[in-house]
Amino acid sequence: MxxxxxLSAISINDLTVAYNxxxxxxxxxxxxxxxxxxxxxxxxxxxxxxxxxxxxxxxxPAAGQILVFDNDYRPQSRLIGYVPQKNxxxxxxxxxxxxxxxxxxxxxxxxFKRPSHKERELAINCLEKVGMKEFMNRQISQLSGGxxxxxxxxxxxMQDAPIYLMDEPFAGVDxxxxxxxxxxxxxxxxxGKTVICVHHDLQTLKEYFDWVMLLNVRRLALGPVNEVLxxxxxxxxxxxxxxxxxxxxxxxx
Amino acid sequence: xxxxxxxxMLLASLTAVTCALxxxxxxxxxxxxMSDAIxxxxxxxIVLAFFITKNLSSPLLIVGATxxxxxxxxxxxxxxxxxxxxxxxxxxLVFPLLFSIxxxxxxxxxxxxxxxxxxxxxxxxxxxxxNRLYINDIDLGPQGIWVISAAxxxxxxxxxxxxxxxxxxxxxxxxxxxLGFFPGLIHYALMTLVSITAVSAFESVGSILVVxxxxxPPAGAYLLTNRLSHMIFISAGIGIISAIGGYGMAxxxxxNIAGSMAxxxxxxxxxxxxxAPERGILxxxxxxxxxxxxxxASTLTVHLLQAEIEDADYTEHIVSHMIRHMKWTPxxxxxxxxxxxxxxxxxxxGSKLVLTPYGREKANLSLVKN
Numbered sequence: 001m002x003x004x005x006x007l008s009a010i011s012i013n014d015l016t017v018a019y020n021x022x023x024x025x026x027x028x029x030x031x032x033x034x035x036x037x038x039x040x041x042x043x044x045x046x047x048x049x050x051x052x053x054x055x056x057x058x059x060x061p062a063a064g065q066i067l068v069f070d071n072d073y074r075p076q077s078r079l080i081g082y083v084p085q086k087n088x089x090x091x092x093x094x095x096x097x098x099x100x101x102x103x104x105x106x107x108x109x110x111x112f113k114r115p116s117h118k119e120r121e122l123a124i125n126c127l128e129k130v131g132m133k134e135f136m137n138r139q140i141s142q143l144s145g146g147x148x149x150x151x152x153x154x155x156x157x158m159q160d161a162p163i164y165l166m167d168e169p170f171a172g173v174d175x176x177x178x179x180x181x182x183x184x185x186x187x188x189x190x191x192g193k194t195v196i197c198v199h200h201d202l203q204t205l206k207e208y209f210d211w212v213m214l215l216n217v218r219r220l221a222l223g224p225v226n227e228v229l230x231x232x233x234x235x236x237x238x239x240x241x242x243x244x245x246x247x248x249x250x251x252x253x
Numbered sequence: 254x255x256x257x258x259x260x261x262m263l264l265a266s267l268t269a270v271t272c273a274l275x276x277x278x279x280x281x282x283x284x285x286x287m288s289d290a291i292x293x294x295x296x297x298x299i300v301l302a303f304f305i306t307k308n309l310s311s312p313l314l315i316v317g318a319t320x321x322x323x324x325x326x327x328x329x330x331x332x333x334x335x336x337x338x339x340x341x342x343x344x345x346l347v348f349p350l351l352f353s354i355x356x357x358x359x360x361x362x363x364x365x366x367x368x369x370x371x372x373x374x375x376x377x378x379x380x381x382x383x384n385r386l387y388i389n390d391i392d393l394g395p396q397g398i399w400v401i402s403a404a405x406x407x408x409x410x411x412x413x414x415x416x417x418x419x420x421x422x423x424x425x426x427x428x429x430x431x432l433g434f435f436p437g438l439i440h441y442a443l444m445t446l447v448s449i450t451a452v453s454a455f456e457s458v459g460s461i462l463v464v465x466x467x468x469x470p471p472a473g474a475y476l477l478t479n480r481l482s483h484m485i486f487i488s489a490g491i492g493i494i495s496a497i498g499g500y501g502m503a504x505x506x507x508x509n510i511a512g513s514m515a516x517x518x519x520x521x522x523x524x525x526x527x528x529a530p531e532r533g534i535l536x537x538x539x540x541x542x543x544x545x546x547x548x549x550a551s552t553l554t555v556h557l558l559q560a561e562i563e564d565a566d567y568t569e570h571i572v573s574h575m576i577r578h579m580k581w582t583p584x585x586x587x588x589x590x591x592x593x594x595x596x597x598x599x600x601x602x603g604s605k606l607v608l609t610p611y612g613r614e615k616a617n618l619s620l621v622k623n
Contacts (some may be wrong), residue, residue, distance in 0.1 A: 020336070056431045075433030082431035089425045093281060094481050103421050107432030112414055139479035159432075 007070055009034045009163050009194040010055060015064030017050055024050045028064070028219045034162075035192050037185055037208065039199040039225075042215035042237055048198040049085070051215065052165045056082055068163065078107050081159035083152050083166040091141050097151055098123055098136040104158025126157040130184060146177030153184050164188060166197040182208050205229060260382040262500050264398050265514060268454045269466050269492030271405040274412055275446045276467035277485050280475055281423050285468045286341065287326065287444065290348035292451040292463040294325040296355035299452065304362070310384075310396065315452050322448025323441065325351060376459030378510040397457045404453035408446055412485070415439065420481055458511040465515035466492060473525040476532045491521055549589045551619035552579060554598050557608045558616040571606070 012030040016023060025047040032038050040048045053059040055066055057073060066072075068079050081104075101123040102115050109115060115123075127133045130150040135143065143151065149169060156164055169185070170178050185195050185208075199205065205212060205225060212228050214220040214237045221233045279285050295318035302317030303309060325347055332343035386396040393399065412419065422429035422436035429436040447467070454463045474487035498521075499514025506513070527534050556571045572590075575581050581589070590606065593599045598612030608616065 053427075058427060058430050075431055078432075080431065082428055084425060084427040088427055090281070090283075093424045094475065094479050094484050095420070095424065096480070100424070103425065103428065106417055106421050106429075106434070109417070111418065111434075114417060141479075155428075 006033060008032060008067075009069065010196070011067045011070070012055070013065045013067075015051075015054060015066060016062045017047070017054055017059055018062045023062075023217060025054070025061075026218050028215075030213060030219060030222060032194060032196060033211070034194050035189060036194060036211045037189050038194070038196045038211040038213065039205055039209040040196065040213050040215055041199055041202065041205065042220075043239075046216040046237075048215055049167055052082075052167055052196070052198060055165060056080060075107070078159070079161055079163055081156045081161035081164045083156045083164065083169055085167040086145065086148055086152065086171055088167075091143070091148060093140065095140060096136065097132065097138050097140055097143070098127065100140055100151055101126055101136075101154045101158055104155040104160075107159065123154070123158055126154040127151075129157060129187075130154045131180065146173040149173050149177065149181060150184075153181060157184075157188075161193075163194045164196065166195065168198050168200065170197075170199065170201065178204075202229075202234070257382045258500075260395050260398065261378060261510065262497055264381050264395060264401065264457055265378060265496035265500055265510065266493045267398065267401045267405055268458055268462075269470070269496040269514070269518075270489045271401055271408055271450050272454055272463060272466035273470045273488035273492040274405075274408040274485065275443060275450055276471040277474070277481075277488050278419060278423055278443055279447065279467060280471040281481075282440075282443075284340075285472075286344050287329075288447060288451070288467040289464045290325050290329065290344045291322040291444070291447050292455070292460040292467075294348045294351035294355075295319075295322050295448060295452050295455065296460070297321050297351045297358070298355075299455070300355045300358045304358075315400075315449065318452035318455070319445060319448040321351060322451065323445060326441065326444045376455065376457050376462060376511045378457050381457050400453050401457065404450050408450060411442070411446055415442075419443070458514070462511040462515050465518050466495070469515075469518035469522045470495065473522045476525050476529040491518070495521060546589075546592065549581075549585075550593050550596070550598055551615065553589055553593055554608060554612045554616035555619055557599060557606060558613060558620075561608060561613075 008031045010030065010032045012028055015025055015028040015030070017025040028051065030051075040051060042048055050059055054061050055068075055073070057075060068077075071077075073079070098120070102119055104126070105115060105119045105122065109119070124133060124136060127136055130153050132147060132150050132154060135147065135151075140148070140151070149172075153169065156166070166185075169181055173181065185197070188195050197209070199209070206229065209225055211223065212225045213222045214228060214233055216237050220236045221228045276285075276288065279288055298318035298321030299314050301321075302311070302314045305317075306313050328347045329340070329343045332338055332346065333340055338346070381397040382395045384396050386393040386399055418429070418434050418439055421432070422434060422439045426436040429439070450467075451460070451463050454466070458466070470491035471484065471488040473491050474484045477487055478484050495514050495518035498517040500510055502508065502517060503510040503513035525533065528536075530536055553571075553575065556574065560571060572586060575586050575589075576583055590599070593612070594601060597609050598615055600607050600609055
C-alpha cells in the first residue's frame with residue numbers, strides 16, 4: 001500500500017525528551033507514512049501525549065530531529081491539525097459550540113484578523129459533518145462527553161490540515177459515539193490525510209486503525225496493525241499485565 | 254462642589270472599568286489571585302522608581318511598578334516550575350516579600366513624603382480632584398483621570414486587537430501554541446496589562462480595591478452570561494454600578510470611598526450568586542427540586558406502565574412498593590400521586606391509578622432515556 005520511497009508524513013529520528021532529567025521518551029525513531037490511521041498505544045506514563053506535544057513543538061526535546069514532510073516543523077505552516085485531550089480545556093468557558101469550532105481557523109487567519117461570515121459558514125458545515133449542527137448555539141458546558149469530542153473533531157475539520165494529531169479522541173465517549181468518530185476519522189483518511197491518535201483500547205485497535213506504534217518510553221514496535229500486534233510485542237509494552245491481552249490476540253488470529 | 258463629586262465618580266467609574274477588563278481574563282484563566290499579588294508587589298516598584306526620580310507624579314513610577322509586576326509573575330512561575338510548591342503557595346510567598354520590602358523602604362527613607370501605608374491600601378479617592386494636571390497654566394482636570402484613562406485605552410486597544418488570541422489561549426492553550434500563537438507571550442502581555450492597570454488605579458483606590466474591582470465584577474458577570482464578549486461588557490457595567498453605588502454609600506455614611514466601592518462590588522456579587530437566572534444558587538435549587546419531582550413522576554408512571562403491560566391491577570401493590578423500595582414516605586407518595594394527577598400523567602378511577610396517554614408517553618420516554 002505505502003511504498004518505502006514515499007515521503008513520510010512525519011519522521012522522527014533519535015528523539016529524547018526529559019522532564020527534570022527523567023527521560024519520558026528515549027531515543028525514538030518514528031516514521032508515519034501518508035494516508036494512514038495510526039494509533040500510538042502504550043501504558044500510562046509511556047510518553048504518548050509527550051510524543052504528540054513534541055511533534056507540535058509544545059515540548060522541547062533534549063535531543064533528536066522531527067520532520068514534517070521532510071521539513072522542520074513550524075506551527076505557522078499549518079500542516080498539522082491538533083485535537084487535544086478533551087479535559088485539557090475548561091468546558092465552563094463562556095462560549096458557544098460554533099465559536100469553539102471557529103477556533104480551528106484562527107491559525108489560517110493569523111494575528112489580528114477576525115473570523116468573518118465565510119469562516120462561520122465553514123464552521124457550520126463542519127458541525128453538520130459531525131452531526132452537531134443543531135447544537136451550534138449551545139453553551140459548551142451543556143454538552144455530553146461524546147458531543148464535546150465531536151465538537152473537537154469538527155474543529156479539526158476546520159483546521160483542514162494534511163496531518164492530524166489527536167490525543168485520546170475516544171476518551172469518555174459511549175460506544176455509539178466512538179463508532180461515529182471513527183467513521184469521521186476514516187473520512188479524513190479517505191481524503192488522503194494522515195491521522196495519528198493516542199489510543200487506549202487494545203480491543204478495538206485492529207478494527208479501527210491500520211498502523212500502530214507501541215510505545216513505552218522507548219519505541220517498541222511500529223508498523224501495520226496485523227504485523228505489530230503480536231503477543232510478544234504486547235508483552236514488551238505492557239509487561240506481565242499483558243497476559244490476558246496476549247490471550248485475546250491469539251484468539252483473534 | 255458638584256464638579257468635585259462628579260470628578261470623583263468619573264474617576265471611580267473609569268477605574269472600575271479599567272480593572273474589570275483584564276479581570277475577566279484573570280477569572281477565566283483561574284489566576285484571579287495574581288491580581289492580588291501584582292497589586293501589592295508593585296508598591297516596591299513605585300518606591301524604587303521614586304528613589305530615582307524623587308517625584309511622585311513621574312511616569313517612571315508606572316514603568317517601575319510594571320517591571321516589578323512582571324517580576325512577581327516570573328518569580329511565581331519559577332517557583333511553580335520547581336514542582337516543590339503549588340501555585341497558590343508560590344503566589345503567597347512571592348508578593349508579601351516584595352510588598353513588605355516596599356513598606357520597609359517607605360518607613361525608613363520616605364518618612365517626610367506623601368506616601369504612606371494607609372494610602373497604599375485604600376488610596377485617596379476623595380483627594381484625587383485636588384491633584385490637578387496643568388499644561389501652560391490651563392486646568393485639564395484631575396491628573397488621576399488622565400492616568401486611568403490612558404490605562405483604560407490601553408486595555409481596550411489590547412483586548413480589541415487580540416480578542417481572538419486571548420480567547421483561544423485562555424480556552425485552549427495547547428491549540429493556541431499548535432496554531433503558532435505563543436500563549437506564553439500572551440500570558441505575559443496580559444500580566445503586563447494587569448500591572449499597568451494596578452499601578453494606574455493604585456493612587457486613587459489603593460491595592461485592596463484594585464483586587465476587588467478586578468475580581469468581583471467579572472466573577473459576577475461569569476455567572477450571568479454564556480458569551481465572553483457579553484461577560485466583558487457586563488463586568489464593566491457592574492464595575493460602574495459599584496463605583497457610583499460605592500460613592501453614594503461613602504457619602505451617606507461619611508466613609509472611605511474605595512472601601513465602600515469594594516463593599517458594593519462584593520454585595521453585587523453575592524446577589525448575583527443567589528439570584529442569577531441560570532447559574533445562581535436559587536435557580537439550581539429550583540432545577541434540583543424539579544429533577545427530583547421529575548424522577549418521582551417517571552418512576553411512578555413506569556411502574557404503572559409495567560402493570561398495564563402485565564394487564565394487572567397493582568395499584569395497591571405499586572403504592573406500597575414505592576414506600577418500601579424507593580424509601581418514599583406515605584406523605585411524599587400521596588404528594589407525588591397528587592402532582593401526577595394534576596400534571597395529567599395519571600387518573601384516578603375509584604381506588605385504581607390509570608395512566609393517561611400523556612403519562613404513557615412520559616413513561617416510555619423515561620425508559621428510552623435510561
